[in-house]
Amino acid sequence: MPVIGQRNYILPPTTDTFVSLANEEFTRKLDLTGFGNSWSKIKIGISCAIADTGGGNIANTQFFVGLSSGTAFPFGSISCVHAVGWMFGSAAATWTYNAGAGNPYYSAATFRYLRRVGVTETNGTVGSVTISVPTTAGSLQRRGFIEVMLAQAATTVAFNAYSEAAATAASDVSFEQFMYSTSQGIGGSGTPYVLEVQCVGGAAQSLTPGAGWNTNVLDTLDIYWSNPTYSLEIYAIATQFTS
């Protein structure tokens, strides 16, 4: 079961609480009042860190960020009703431990953007984005930044994914700085900046599931972290919609 903890930081909030996921999933029904299923873009920003391994890589780990249809059968369920989003890493991917200059971070270049119904998945791997997430150790306690954008149309769904650059993974992205980055390119246009360094991430990629693909409404925020030993700590989540 996910647990709630807290850490101390130099930048405010200096005591920040987090939800810890370890082979667990966080889902939250979104308030789509006024949007219904007619949203065109949803942007999901996450402030997070990964438990430090003490120097080793993390193997075979998936980090899914996206939307599901309801909370009962989300992405991680064998009976998944409908889920769409971006998968950082994979069931066979290595998250590389980077020592940094005393402030380590994990990175993974493997990814796919996907749609899942039950255990049937359609996906793509075009483009490139290397995610960098600070560990919970180091001389400076840090929170990182990632962002996923989904755009839906009648027959297609498009994806963007951004991560803070490796250069800023040595710095703490405070809550205000996190919100500042999520506020950029409202509506999902353009690559955001974190601590005034542009994120890594590429052009939009898309899948074409065909007409009626979103009959099962994507109305629930869905975050899944598959590693049971080294947890993902989530400090803040921000979502933005445009119709």
Next chain:
Amino acid sequence: MPIIASRNFATGTQQYLSLSSSDYLRTLTIGQSWLRLRIGILYALGTVAENAWSIRSPSLCLGVSSGPSSSPSVQSPSHCAGFSVPTAPVNAAPTTVLTYNAGSAGNSYFSTAGYAFFKYTAGSLATGAVGSFTTVAPTTTTLGGALARRGMLIVDINKSAALIGNLTFGAYSTAAGHMGLDITSSDLYWALDWASATPTIQGVAMNGLALGNTLAFNETVNGLLDTIFLFWGSYVSPLQLYEIAVYKVG
């Protein structure tokens, strides 16, 4: 939600309305019965966590709308017209910025040469931007020995005829030379009341763009322009609104 606070200046304490991704609207007692309006504000912009960073994807809009529900802050405004920086009121990319300038003696400020005069009619956006104009606004910081300062922005809107006609726009802003100065209420009223040309405030000429950008607007079809709006689109760096004044020129 906008909040009210107060701040001390050399001329005394003044209250302000803090806007963060929010707007201020007020329906005019004169309704749409005007042929020329000047809308002026005294304001300052917050920095990003007191860093020397530019503000990315901002949107500052000042103008008139058909009722308070047609603000450019809504997803698809029905009918409104006005002035916006640094671009038209759309989803600006992160590379679109209000540029941070350190200034002198700690008196930092934001500036942009980007702007647009715009109108929404039935949810459709049209813009114009003929001529060069730079908007300059002080930051709210007092770090580094900075003076507590207010800047000024004025939008000048002319109707060619009542109800059905063209809207022609002009704009005036405090200049970089004002950024070591605090602009006061009397400066605002004087600037709104000037007869012609670009006003000089505290010995420094404002940046000006005279009436000249024109957009057609049919109030009979698109609704009466009877409400003024100020919209600030950043939810991290607040806009502090110290004063807003509307001057009916004609």
